[in-house]
Amino acid sequence: MAEEKALLSVLRRQARSVPPLWLMRQAGRYLPEYRDVRATTKSFLDFCYSPQKAADVTLQPIRRFHFDAAILFSDILVVPDAMGQRVSFESGAGPRLEPIETPEQAHRLGEFKLEHLSPVFETIDLVKTALPSDVAFIGFCGAPFTVVSYMIAGQGTPDQAPARLFAYRYPDAFAQLIDRVVEASIDYLARQIEAGVEVVQIFDSWAGVLPANEFQRWSAEPVRRIVEGVKARHPLTPVIAFIRGADAHLPKLTQMIGADAYGIDTALDAAWAVAHTASNVPLQGNLDPLVLVAGGEALDREVDSILAAFEGRPHIFNLGHGIWQQTPIENVERLVARVRRGA
Numbered sequence: 001m002a003e004e005k006a007l008l009s010v011l012r013r014q015a016r017s018v019p020p021l022w023l024m025r026q027a028g029r030y031l032p033e034y035r036d037v038r039a040t041t042k043s044f045l046d047f048c049y050s051p052q053k054a055a056d057v058t059l060q061p062i063r064r065f066h067f068d069a070a071i072l073f074s075d076i077l078v079v080p081d082a083m084g085q086r087v088s089f090e091s092g093a094g095p096r097l098e099p100i101e102t103p104e105q106a107h108r109l110g111e112f113k114l115e116h117l118s119p120v121f122e123t124i125d126l127v128k129t130a131l132p133s134d135v136a137f138i139g140f141c142g143a144p145f146t147v148v149s150y151m152i153a154g155q156g157t158p159d160q161a162p163a164r165l166f167a168y169r170y171p172d173a174f175a176q177l178i179d180r181v182v183e184a185s186i187d188y189l190a191r192q193i194e195a196g197v198e199v200v201q202i203f204d205s206w207a208g209v210l211p212a213n214e215f216q217r218w219s220a221e222p223v224r225r226i227v228e229g230v231k232a233r234h235p236l237t238p239v240i241a242f243i244r245g246a247d248a249h250l251p252k253l254t255q256m257i258g259a260d261a262y263g264i265d266t267a268l269d270a271a272w273a274v275a276h277t278a279s280n281v282p283l284q285g286n287l288d289p290l291v292l293v294a295g296g297e298a299l300d301r302e303v304d305s306i307l308a309a310f311e312g313r314p315h316i317f318n319l320g321h322g323i324w325q326q327t328p329i330e331n332v333e334r335l336v337a338r339v340r341r342g343a
């Protein structure tokens with residue numbers, strides 16, 4: 001029988017002497033081959049909805065670095081796009097949506113149309129047949145708070161103030177938006193699993209802006225509901241929850257969310273995370289993306305310190321947030337060699 005994929009064995013709570021390795025946003029503009037394919041389509045979402053191209057860029061970092069997992073090339077904002085809140089990306093300026101400023105506008109949002117995302121499921125089909133047998137395939141969605149934050153502001157903001165204000169002013173309308181994204185995300189992830197992904201990750205990139213009381217209600221609880229909904233349909237598919245800014249909430253999250261692994265961000269002290277969570281709970285992270293830009297001895301030192309902090313623990317080596325566009329390829333090569341030095 002073929003050996004189990006390294007990522008999947010860690011998600012079943014096995015510690016490995018060499019942790020499986022992949023990088024958040026591993027398909028992207030730091031790769032010249034990505035820029036080449038990307039240049040063939042003007043609109044970023046059209047690019048995400050082009051199965052051949054999306055499958056190709058999903059596989060690029062696997063070909064180059066032989067990471068232990070491929071992550072589907074898409075974006076978290078396809079969910080509002082499939083609700084009829086059309087999304088565009090302006091080059092250098094990030095996402096643009098028609099903002100939601102009042103409860104009336106929130107109520108006017110359309111139904112979530114899963115069929116709008118059929119190119120994504122086609123991409124999954126193409127990738128799964130081309131993937132090397134030891135590489136796991138990860139699907140994903142954004143967490144409700146993060147997705148709703150973009151839906152309300154209509155763009156990126158430094159602190160998600162528009163969404164937080166909306167939540168204080170109109171808690172019922174905000175809760176309804178969150179609920180709609182919870183339901184859509186369950187359907188979306190279940191369908192990704194049916195199309196062929198083996199693991200799903202939920203990205204709550206903006207949870208860290210919430211005060212403690214709000215954090216539980218708008219980040220942790222909606223993520224818990226997605227995990228519950230996905231597990232009800234696909235009990236054997238592992239789920240990774242990446243709640244950026246979880247900070248001191250992490251121990252509690254690992255007890256209530258029901259995910260199989262938890263991503264930890266750059267700010268969290270790895271040794272603290274290890275000490276404050278049950279020893280068999282897999283953790284993923286948490287190299288500073290900026291030290292990967294810097295490279296050299298600083299990179300070696302940080303890699304070694306993370307490996308040491310997680311030794312003996314089920315651990316997935318990753319960044320604490322997405323890779324930077326300025327990252328030199330040779331630094332990624334150096335990282336891979338260092339993590340796998342014993343292999």
Ligand SMILES: Cc1c2[nH]c(c1CCC(=O)O)Cc1[nH]c(c(CCC(=O)O)c1C)Cc1[nH]c(c(CCC(=O)O)c1C)Cc1[nH]c(c(C)c1CCC(=O)O)C2
Binds near residue numbers: 026027142205
């Ligand atoms: C908040 C968020 C978004 N998208 C995502 C998040 C959560 C994770 C995080 O916090 O980074 C998640 C995401 N976005 C993308 C992936 C692809 C898979 C991967 O390689 O990890 C994933 C997992 C591709 C992308 N999504 C985007 C790009 C760059 C656009 C391009 O190549 O033209 C890529 C490769 C665009 C995007 N998409 C989003 C923003 C704010 C931007 C603009 C910022 C930027 O330009 O880097 C929303």
